[in-house]
Amino acid sequence: IYVLKGEIEVMVGENRSVLKPAECIHFNSSIVHKLRNLSAEKAELLVVLYTP
Structure with a gap:
């Protein structure tokens, strides 16, 4: 997660x-x-899922 x-x-x-x-x-x-947005603004994330 970035x-x-x-x-x-x-x-x-x-x-x-x-x-x-x-x-x-x-x-x-x-x-x-689990993830939770702590900021008042909308959060944007880059999520990468992979299977080795």
Whole structure:
């Protein structure tokens, strides 16, 4: 997940990360996860899914 605009909270299992524009995170999507927009503006993300 790469943040283009806004501020995003990413929960992966019990781990919390806050991402701002130009920041990214990589994780195993088989782990329970959720995203939340923390900013007042509309968030824009680039999400890449792949199978190795």
